[in-house]
Amino acid sequence: MTSGLYTPLREDDLEICILDISPAEGFNLLIACSFRNVSLNSNSYARYIALSYTWGDADHMSYISVDGAKCIILPNLASTLRQIRGSKERISL
Secondary structure: OOEOOEOOOOHHHOEEEEEEEOOOOOOOOOEEEEEEEEEOOOOOOOOOOOOOOOOOOOOOOEEEEEOOEEEEEOHHHHHHHHHHOOOOOOEEO
């Protein structure tokens, strides 16, 4: 069962949640993403980039699309996602 944007993780399968960023040709285009759960028990491990960030200034907001829903993020995260987003391939965080 899905609650909001997240699908609950199955603890018995050691799942983690991955955010996939869709490619875009233009730097300033809307950041489109989707969530997926991945099992750490699987023989085929997902490749992803680990990202750590601070929340920053809450007076300024940016937006991304996650699974079709408009989500608010802060500018430093938006800038980081734009920097690592590719133009040809999906990037996983």
